[in-house]
Amino acid sequence: MSNRFPGRKLSWIRLSVLLAVIAAVVGTGVVSWRNYTDTRAAAAQPSHFMGYVDVTATPRYAFEQPAGDNTKTVVLSFIVADAKDGCTPSWGSFYSLDAAASDLDLDRRIARLRQTGGEIAVSFGGLSNKELATACTDEVRLQEAYSSVVSRYHLNTIDLDIEGSALADKSALERQSKAIAALQKARQADGKSLSVWLTLPVAPAGLTADGTAAVEQMLAAGVDLAGVNIMTMDFGESRVAGQSMLQASTAAAEATHAQLGDAYSAAQQSLGAQTLWRKIGLTPMIGQNDIVADVFTMADAQGLHDFAQSKGVGRMSMWSLNRDAECGPNYPTLTVVSDACSGVPQGASRFSDVLGADIDTTATASPSPSLPTGTTTAAAVVDDPATSPYPIWTPVATYAQSDRIVWQGNVYEAKWWTKDDVPNDPVPDRAAAPWKLIGPVLPGDRPQPEVTVPAGTYPAWSATTVYRKGDRVMLDQHVFEAKWWVQTQSPEAALQGSTDSAWMKLTNEELTKILGR
Numbered sequence: 226m227s228n229r230f231p232g233r234k235l236s237w238i239r240l241s242v243l244l245a246v247i248a249a250v251v252g253t254g255v256v257s258w259r260n261y262t263d264t265r266a267a268a269a270q271p272s273h274f275m276g277y278v279d280v281t282a283t284p285r286y287a288f289e290q291p292a293g294d295n296t297k298t299v300v301l302s303f304i305v306a307d308a309k310d311g312c313t314p315s316w317g318s319f320y321s322l323d324a325a326a327s328d329l330d331l332d333r334r335i336a337r338l339r340q341t342g343g344e345i346a347v348s349f350g351g352l353s354n355k356e357l358a359t360a361c362t363d364e365v366r367l368q369e370a371y372s373s374v375v376s377r378y379h380l381n382t383i384d385l386d387i388e389g390s391a392l393a394d395k396s397a398l399e400r401q402s403k404a405i406a407a408l409q410k411a412r413q414a415d416g417k418s419l420s421v422w423l424t425l426p427v428a429p430a431g432l433t434a435d436g437t438a439a440v441e442q443m444l445a446a447g448v449d450l451a452g453v454n455i456m457t458m459d460f461g462e463s464r465v466a467g468q469s470m471l472q473a474s475t476a477a478a479e480a481t482h483a484q485l486g487d488a489y490s491a492a493q494q495s496l497g498a499q500t501l502w503r504k505i506g507l508t509p510m511i512g513q514n515d516i517v518a519d520v521f522t523m524a525d526a527q528g529l530h531d532f533a534q535s536k537g538v539g540r541m542s543m544w545s546l547n548r549d550a551e552c553g554p555n556y557p558t559l560t561v562v563s564d565a566c567s568g569v570p571q572g573a574s575r576f577s578d579v580l581g582a583d584i585d586t587t588a589t590a591s592p593s594p595s596l597p598t599g600t601t602t603a604a605a606v607v608d609d610p611a612t613s614p615y616p617i618w619t620p621v622a623t624y625a626q627s628d629r630i631v632w633q634g635n636v637y638e639a640k641w642w643t644k645d646d647v648p649n650d651p652v653p654d655r656a657a658a659p660w661k662l663i664g665p666v667l668p669g670d671r672p673q674p675e676v677t678v679p680a681g682t683y684p685a686w687s688a689t690t691v692y693r694k695g696d697r698v699m700l701d702q703h704v705f706e707a708k709w710w711v712q713t714q715s716p717e718a719a720l721q722g723s724t725d726s727a728w729m730k731l732t733n734e735e736l737t738k739i740l741g742r
Contacts, residue, residue: 270503272539274581275346276546277302280331281317282564283577288545289334289664293582296546297343299337300384304374311360314370318354324586324659330663330733333636335378337664346382347374349426358401368404375408375419384454386424392435395442402446409449420451427455428463429473431480437488444492448599452539454506455481455620457529462518468523471528474509478532481505486560499537506540507533511548511576512567517560522569526579534583541580551574580703606634614670620645625720627732629663642720676733678704678740686704688713697731704731704739 275298278288291297306319307313318324325331335345349371352354361367385405391397404481405421413420423443425436432440432455443450457474461555464473482501489496496504509521509529533541543549545564552559552566559568567576608617613631617623624630626640630648631637643659654656678699684690686698692707698716699705705716711727720727731739 228407249422270500270539272503272533272537272541272584274299274541274577274584275300276543276549276577276581277348278545279303279545279564280329281319282545282547284546284565285329287334289337289343291338291341291343292549292575293578295577295584297338297341298339298345299546300346300348300542302384302545303354303386304347304349304357305351305354306360310336311355312357312363312366312370314357314374319436320481322374323533329389332378332667333664335664336667337662340665345378345380346384346422347378347380348384348386349374349390349594350386350391350424352389355396356387357400358404359391359394359397362400364400364403367400368407371404371408372411375734381418382422382636383449384422384424387439388424388426389580390458392425392433392439395438398439398442399446402443402448406447410447421448422451422454424454424456424506424508427457427477427481427664428460429468429476429480430463431477431484437484440485440488444488444494450504451462452506453481453485454508454540454542456508456510456544458508458510458521458544460519461515464519469508470519470531471525471526474507474525474529475532476540478505478507479535480538489572503539505538506542507538508542510544512569512571513559513562515562520569523571523574523576524549525578526576530580530582534651537583541584543576543580546577549577560611585702608633609668610672612670614667614673618648620647625730627730631666637661638663642723659704673733676736676740677702678736686716688715689716692727698728704736705729706731 235516264714274295276296277300278286280301280303282418288296288299288301295296303317304314305316305318307315308318313321315321316329316331320328325334335434338345357370361370371383374380387398409419409421415515421443423440425432425439427433427436432453434734440450440453455477457470457477460470460473464470468476482498482505485501485504486496486498489501507529509526510519511521511526513520529580530541532538546565547564549571550566552563552568556563556566562568608631610617615629615631615636618632618637623644624642626639626641628639630639632648635649637660640659640661646659648660649662650658678700683697683704686700686705689712691712692698692710694707694709696707697704698707700716700720703716703720705719705728708727708729714727716726716728716730719728719730
């Protein structure tokens with residue numbers, strides 16, 4: 226009954242209108258609050274760019290010398306199961322972790338990248354070889370394998386690249402998800418974090434059934450996923466007629482966004498639309514893809530970057546930084562994928578500059594060291610022979626090509642014959658410097674024993690003897706191998722780094738194998 230007009234009643238129509246207005250106001254408030262919390266949650270997860278680097282590909286990509294700010298954060302690929310022991314991690318099945326440190330200078334190069342302010346993540350799996358969880362059925366050893374990689378390289382971000390037959394292996398996925406969840410919990414107990422990205426193949430229609438099952442398995446096991454990184458590449462017949470690589474990529478992203486919403490809802494985790502976009506990564510294969518008809522151009526890269534920026538995508542990557550250059554004239558068959566060039570016109574431009582423009586790269590960064598304040602003056606490092614892996618540089622010594630030394634806390638390698646050239650001389654032109662910086666002296670480094678060959682192991686060089694390709698001789702305790710037919714020419718030129726010499730000086734590693742040590 227109305228107070229203003231005693232005896233009158235509110236009509237059902239008026240009451241219904243009033244209730245509808247109240248419901249609309251409340252509903253608008255709820256939606257606004259959800260949008261507000263969604264926006265705040267998304268803002269708390271910065272977007273970042275990190276390109277993949279194929280660690281074992283040749284020629285070797287110098288990730289420790291970033292071409293620009295966009296390439297300071299890299300994903301080193303791929304850790305897989307060792308061919309002889311499935312529970313032991315290896316780089317591409319070619320190198321153990323220790324072998325990668327010695328043969329590829331990997332640990333030292335990572336340290337060098339971090340000196341420049343860069344950071345790394347590591348990717349497990351890939352299309353080739355066996356991912357650890359597919360080869361290792363011992364759950365304890367499997368977790369130890371993942372943990373050993375994270376600990377050795379001081380990681381706070383890892384990437385799980387699951388594709389091919391590994392994606393259909395439900396038992397392996399269950400083992401992997403349990404191991405990763407346990408590893409995250411163990412690190413959390415130690416006050417450390419571990420971001421985990423799940424990298425999956427995709428079609429313009431989104432993730433495959435196996436792909437969505439992999440996401441659901443990770444969430445069910447309790448893995449805290451940083452996000453799902455989709456490989457917008459090699460679409461093949463899934464790309465309809467007239468659909469460009471850019472259109473296929475954006476369609477795949479939109480479809481994956483919807484699929485992730487369903488997956489998180491099923492896992493009783495309610496995420497807003499903006500937060501879900503932060504949970505998505507995009508990784509195109511730049512230039513020529515494995516499928517001849519699929520070519521990702523510089524224009525596609527610009528379009529995908531703009532799309533990612535408009536949606537607030539959490540991660541942008543690319544396969545790979547090794548390939549981020551235009552092919553030279555000596556590589557004529559551009560439809561065959563190269564490990565060292567993109568196969569499309571680039572000029573002086575780089576895909577990494579386009580895809581990574583204006584994207585925050587703090588997601589994988591380790592805590593920054595505290596900077597000195599006041600009147601603190603930096604002093605040059607005094608090298609200690611007991612902790613130096615190579616001889617300490619001296620101006621009176623003569624160094625041949627590939628000789629290594631230590632100077633003021635860093636390891637350098639001679640690019641040619643040199644004497645009295647200070648290794649850290651700040652020569653403006655890097656190409657003109659006789660020394661190449663490899664990286665810092667690492668904790669635990671010790672002097673490497675000098676490999677000496679007993680006298681008489683090979684004949685002493687003689688100016689009158691005819692030598693054929695593969696013949697070996699000794700000169701001043703060094704061992705040389707003939708590169709072709711030669712007579713009278715001394716191996717001394719090879720010792721001085723001459724590329725025209727008919728002789729090649731054997732390295733310490735080669736001598737070690739010869740001596741069977």
